[in-house]
Amino acid sequence: MKKTGAQILCESLIKEEVEIIFGIIGGAVLPIYDTFPQYPQLRHILVRHEQGAAHAADGYARVTHKAGVCIATSGPGATNLVTGIACAYMDSAPMVAITGQVAKSFIGKDAFQETDITGITLPITKHNYLVTDVAELAKTVKEAFHIAQTGRPGPVLIDIPRDVQQEQTDFVYPDKLDLPGYKVVSRGHPAQIKKAAKLINESEQPVIVAGRGIIISQAYDEFKEFAEKAQLPVTHTLLGLGCFPGNHILDLGMLGMHGTGCANMAVQNADLLIAIGMRFDDRATGNTREFAPNARVIHIDIDPAEIGKNIPVDVPVVGDTKSVLAALNEVIDRREHVDWLSQIEQWRYEYPSLEIRHSDELLPQYIIHQIYKATKGDALVVTGVGQNQMWAARYFVYTKPNSLISGGGLGPMGFELPAAMGVKAGRPEEVAWCIAGDGGFQMTIQELATIRQENIAVKIAIINNGYLGMVRQWQELFYERRYVDTKLWNPDFVKIAEAYDIPGIRVKRREEVIPAIQKAMEYPGPFLIDFLIEPEENIYPIVPPGESLAKFFEPAKPEVLEGKL
Amino acid sequence: MTSTKHTIVALVEDKPGVLNRIASLFRRRSFNIQSLAVGGSEHPGLSRMTIVAVGNSAQIEQVRKQLDKLINVIKVSDITEENMVTRELALIKVKATASTRSEIMQIVGIFRANIVDVAPGSLTVEVTGDENKVNSLLGLLHDFGVKELSRTGRIALTRGSSS
Numbered sequence: 124m125k126k127t128g129a130q131i132l133c134e135s136l137i138k139e140e141v142e143i144i145f146g147i148i149g150g151a152v153l154p155i156y157d158t159f160p161q162y163p164q165l166r167h168i169l170v171r172h173e174q175g176a177a178h179a180a181d182g183y184a185r186v187t188h189k190a191g192v193c194i195a196t197s198g199p200g201a202t203n204l205v206t207g208i209a210c211a212y213m214d215s216a217p218m219v220a221i222t223g224q225v226a227k228s229f230i231g232k233d234a235f236q237e238t239d240i241t242g243i244t245l246p247i248t249k250h251n252y253l254v255t256d257v258a259e260l261a262k263t264v265k266e267a268f269h270i271a272q273t274g275r276p277g278p279v280l281i282d283i284p285r286d287v288q289q290e291q292t293d294f295v296y297p298d299k300l301d302l303p304g305y306k307v308v309s310r311g312h313p314a315q316i317k318k319a320a321k322l323i324n325e326s327e328q329p330v331i332v333a334g335r336g337i338i339i340s341q342a343y344d345e346f347k348e349f350a351e352k353a354q355l356p357v358t359h360t361l362l363g364l365g366c367f368p369g370n371h372i373l374d375l376g377m378l379g380m381h382g383t384g385c386a387n388m389a390v391q392n393a394d395l396l397i398a399i400g401m402r403f404d405d406r407a408t409g410n411t412r413e414f415a416p417n418a419r420v421i422h423i424d425i426d427p428a429e430i431g432k433n434i435p436v437d438v439p440v441v442g443d444t445k446s447v448l449a450a451l452n453e454v455i456d457r458r459e460h461v462d463w464l465s466q467i468e469q470w471r472y473e474y475p476s477l478e479i480r481h482s483d484e485l486l487p488q489y490i491i492h493q494i495y496k497a498t499k500g501d502a503l504v505v506t507g508v509g510q511n512q513m514w515a516a517r518y519f520v521y522t523k524p525n526s527l528i529s530g531g532g533l534g535p536m537g538f539e540l541p542a543a544m545g546v547k548a549g550r551p552e553e554v555a556w557c558i559a560g561d562g563g564f565q566m567t568i569q570e571l572a573t574i575r576q577e578n579i580a581v582k583i584a585i586i587n588n589g590y591l592g593m594v595r596q597w598q599e600l601f602y603e604r605r606y607v608d609t610k611l612w613n614p615d616f617v618k619i620a621e622a623y624d625i626p627g628i629r630v631k632r633r634e635e636v637i638p639a640i641q642k643a644m645e646y647p648g649p650f651l652i653d654f655l656i657e658p659e660e661n662i663y664p665i666v667p668p669g670e671s672l673a674k675f676f677e678p679a680k681p682e683v684l685e686g687k688l
Numbered sequence: 689m690t691s692t693k694h695t696i697v698a699l700v701e702d703k704p705g706v707l708n709r710i711a712s713l714f715r716r717r718s719f720n721i722q723s724l725a726v727g728g729s730e731h732p733g734l735s736r737m738t739i740v741a742v743g744n745s746a747q748i749e750q751v752r753k754q755l756d757k758l759i760n761v762i763k764v765s766d767i768t769e770e771n772m773v774t775r776e777l778a779l780i781k782v783k784a785t786a787s788t789r790s791e792i793m794q795i796v797g798i799f800r801a802n803i804v805d806v807a808p809g810s811l812t813v814e815v816t817g818d819e820n821k822v823n824s825l826l827g828l829l830h831d832f833g834v835k836e837l838s839r840t841g842r843i844a845l846t847r848g849s850s851s
Contacts, residue, residue, distance in 0.1 A: 245709060246716045250759045253705075270759060304701065304762045428753035431746060 125291040128257045128283065129154040132221070133162045135264035138296045141192050142166060143183060143548055145176040149196020150236060151223025154288035168548065168577055171569035173200050175541035177207020178530075178567070181216045182545030185528050186503060186553075188341065190217040190271045191545060197223045198236030201282075202243065206535050208278045209247040213532025214362060215339060217276035219267050220248075226286040227255055241282050249277030257290040262297050269300055274307035275426040276339060308425065311442035311450060318438045319397075319421045320454040326395035328463045329355050330415075332378060332407070335362035335531075336400015336424060342445035343367070343524045346399070349448050353458045355397065356467055358386040360407045361516055362531040363400070369500075369520040375467065376476050379407040380666045381513045384474025387664075387672040389467055393418045400424060400444045403433035404532065413671035423447050474664070476517065484657030487511070487586045490636055491518035494556055494584065497640045502526065502554040505543035507563035508534045509593035511586040513662040515558040537566030543581045544574055554582070554644065561587040561613050571623040574649045582643045583627075583651040585616055588658045596661045601668075620651040627651035689744035693722065695774065695844050696739040696748070698755055698764040699729060706760045710737065713758065719743065719751050723841025734762060738843045767846050774844040777814070778822045779804070783833035784811040792832055799825045810835055 126134070132155060136144070143166045148156045159167055170176045173195040180191030191211075195204050201222040211218045225234040241251045250270050252263050260283070267279040323329060337346050346366060350357050350373050357367050358378040367374055376383040378390050390396065396418040401407070408414040411434055422429070422436040423444055430439040440447050479488045491514050494502070500522040506512040506529045521527050528546055530538035543557035564585055574581055595609040620627035630639045630652055643650040663677035700706050707726060714721050722740040729736035741751055748766055755764045784792055789811065796803060796813050799821065805812035815825050819842065826834070 241705065242708070245712050302759065305759050426757070428750065428757055430753075432750060 126294040127154065127158070127291050128260050128288040129158040130161070131257065131260050131292070131294050132264065132283070132288070133158055133165060134294055135261050135296060136192065137162060137164060139264065139268045140189070143168060144192045144194055145170055145179040145183070145545065146194030147171075147173055147176060147196065147200060149200045149223065151197035151200075151225060151285045152194060152288075154285065155194070155221075155223070155283075168544075168573060170541065170573045172567065173203030174206050174537065175544070175567055175570045175573065177204045177218070177220065178210065178535070178538050178541035179545030179548070180218050180220070181207055181211045181214075182505060182528055182542030183549035184211070184216045184218055184276075184545075186525065186546050187549040188339075190219045190268055192219050192221065194221040195223070196236065197225055197240070198238045200236075201238055201240040205243060205247070206533070208244055208280065210530045210533040210535050210538060211278040212247045212249070214530065215276050215335065216278070217271040218278035219264075219271050220278055220280040222280060222282045223288070224253065224282045224284040227284045228286075230284065240280065244280050247278070248280050251280040251282070253282045254287055255284065257287050257292045260287065261294060265297050266300060266302060269302070270305060308427070308441050309443040309446055311423070311440040311447040313450075315438060315440045316447065316450050316454065319423075319440055320451055322395055322419055322421055322438060323353055323355070323397065323451070324456045324458070327460065328393050329353070329395040329397060329460070330389045330393040330418075331355050331357045332360065332390065332396060332398045332401055333357055333363040333366050334360045334399060334401025335366075336444045337363065337366035338525045339400065340425075340443050340445040341524075342448050345445055345448035345452060348452050349455070352452060353455045354460050354464065356389055356464065358382070358390060360401045360404065360531070361512075361529060362527070364516060365521040365524060365526045368522045370522055375471070377516055378672065380409065380668075381517065381662050381664065382666075382672070382675070383476040383517070384664055384675060385467060385470040385476065387666070387675050388470040388474070390415050390418075391671070391673045392466075396420045398422045398424075399448070402429045405433075408434065409666045409672040409674070410670055413673070482657060484660070485631060485633055485636070485654060487514045487588075487654070487656045487660055488518045489633065490584065490586065490654050490656070491515055491558065493636050494640055495519040497637070497644060498554055498556070500526070502556050503528060503546050503550065504556050504558060505529070505539050505546050506558045507539035507560045508536045509560050509563065509591070510588070510596065510662050511558050511560040511563070511592070513593075514586065517662070536560065536563035539563060540567045540570045540574075540581075540583070543583070544570055544579050547579045547581050548577070555580075557581050557583045559583060559585045560592060561585055561589065561616070562591045562611060564616070565613075568619065571620065571625060575623050575625055578648055580648050583649070585651065585653045586656055587613065587616070587653055588656050588660065589613060590658060593662075595659070599659070599661070600665070616651065616653040625649050625651055627653060629653045629655065631655045689746060691742055691744050692768075694741050694743065694748045694766055694768045695772065695842060696741060696752060696755070696764060696766050697844055698737045698739065699731070699762045700726075700735050700737055701760040701762065702728075702733055702735045703760060706735075709758055709760060710739075710755065713754055714741075714751070717750065717754060719747065723839075725841040725843045727843075738841070740842050767844060771847045772844050773847055774818050774842050775816055776819055776822050776840055776842050777816045778826070778837065778839040780813045780815065780826065780829055780834055781810050781836040782813060782829045783809060783835055785809070788832055792829065795825070795828050801825060
């Protein structure tokens with residue numbers, strides 16, 4: 124029996140075990156939406172802006188380790204996906220984005236709602252397709268999911284002209300792939316593993332920089348064994364938080380621009396840097412010429428193009444972190460680094476990472492830490508971008524694997540709400556906290572309607588300082604306090620929530636924090652807390668842009684509120 | 689690290705948009721292409737592309753790895769250090785008067801180039817060879833007045849029976 128392109132798409136998605144699709148209907152995807160009722164096993168979540176669909180698919184993908192699927196119509200629908208696709212690309216999240224296109228005969232004629240979305244997304248997708256023949260559609264979907272989910276994951280876009288959705292052909296889902304130009308190296312080269320092991324065994328002051336690659340390949344056990352066996356202190360990139368217990372004695376927290384003093388000191392004084400599943404982002408390295416100046420570098424990554432891209436590497440190991448770490452665990456010596464670890468403990472004491480200063484105002488660090496305490500770390504934390512993101516990274520202790528979801532590479536404000544929606548939809552049994560900034564929250568605020576319509580029980584904490592806070596902090600520190608266009612007039616977020624039929628409360632004082640968090644957690648559905656924090660609170664330490672990690676600074680030690688929390 | 693000229697040869701799928709993917713990659717990563725030549729290969733459905741890019745060895749290694757990541761690129765190698773045959777073709781339209789025509793034809797003969805078109809005020813010369821040969825001929829014809837020039841850019845294969 125012949126099937127339409129739209130039916131073939133839906134059946135192919137089912138073959139790929141897709142359960143949820145985030146999207147918005149429109150003219151060029153009408154035939155696809157028209158077939159949805161035939162396939163009730165595909166749950167479509169109607170978002171309010173296509174950016175929300177892409178971020179939601181991204182959030183879903185990061186917590187399920189399956190490709191997130193989003194769909195948009197041609198033209199503006201497709202271009203609205205772009206920020207979310209770019210975010211997934213930067214952070215290596217698997218995604219299949221489906222866009223409608225004008226009918227084939229209109230392509231290139233500047234038709235209504237026509238845009239060259241394959242051209243636009245060329246540099247922000249792992250691969251993309253324009254399907255001009257319905258007979259190619261099933262094969263294309265199969266390839267798209269394979270490419271998105273294997274190797275270094277990433278987004279793949281499929282652009283389908285409206286007439287192709289309506290044309291008919293026999294549906295055969297291919298068993299085999301024909302991708303001669305797509306190779307994934309999963310096992311590390313034995314000679315490289317041997318060389319890496321030798322450096323590790325000989326090192327006196329080793330440090331690991333752990334990235335999201337460990338989470339992507341779910342190498343938590345192998346990684347823990349690796350760090351413990353050779354007694355290797357662990358620092359994390361932002362997206363590497365949650366690959367190793369944050370309360371472990373070997374854990375030093377995040378490195379980089381807003382990293383802990385201890386992590387940055389360890390990296391700058393290491394004789395060996397073991398970088399795993401990370402890409403030496405400038406926010407992690409600071410000035411690359413002065414980065415880890417005394418260290419030899421081992422770089423383990425599945426993407427050969429990451430080796431030597433930003434930092435010269437002594438021993439590269441190209442492969443999947445899970446298999447490379449398992450192989451390394453066989454050949455590294457069990458070791459102790461007593462002197463090095465006592466030096467690290469000295470730094471940890473000198474630069475305590477969880478201290479919160481005394482203040483009459485409500486401090487964001489306190490709020491985040493109380494969310495950690497209330498959830499006992501058993502929550503998925505989805506952040507926005509800026510100060511809220513850094514406070515969330517630093518004052519929540521990530522003890523649960525893969526519990527921080529953040530737009531790390533692209534840094535898109537407005538990621539938090541739709542991504543949290545996708546996270547909670549993908550893992551409904553988990554508690555999902557959305558840590559939003561008041562600026563970013565307003566960039567995708569319309570998704571409150573989606574959350575309400577689908578009753579997605581996200582707990583929203585707005586860290587509200589009435590500023591575009593991170594930029595204000597830079598203006599304060601590097602632009603002589605000229606706060607140009609960073610002060611925000613904000614609406615009443617509690618009333619906004621109420622208008623969306625979502626309960627919310629405002630918190631202004633410290634003693635209200637714990638009861639508010641409790642209330643949010645006890646409520647069975649979505650809940651919003653608007654935390655009015657000290658407006659000019661900063662995130663410290665900070666490494667000024669372009670400086671070495673050793674140049675981190677924070678103001679003179681103030682009176683401490685709670686000591687080491 | 690010093691910048692030098694590198695010859696990169698890529699076997700790519702002959703599909704719409706592939707050239708754009710490759711050109712876009714060079715632009716996106718700020719790599720400079722000096723020439724790019726593309727045409728059929730011994731495999732049906734695959735084209736062979738010869739790219740001449742200038743950069744230091746680390747940059748060129750990045751180019752090669754980034755190209756290799758493209759799904760439509762089957763194989764890519766930097767053959768600069770290998771024993772290779774390179775050729776370029778150029779068409780040169782040079783001003784020719786009754787008094788200079790025979791001199792031009794002599795030069796063309798020395799270079800084993802061909803005259804492919806003769807007109808009252810000009811001659812069109814076809815030359816094939818490595819870049820030095822094309823450049824030398826151009827240098828000599830320059831004084832007569834080059835009216836138009838079209839070069840294909842380098843194409844290259846490694847020598848010997850290995851592929």
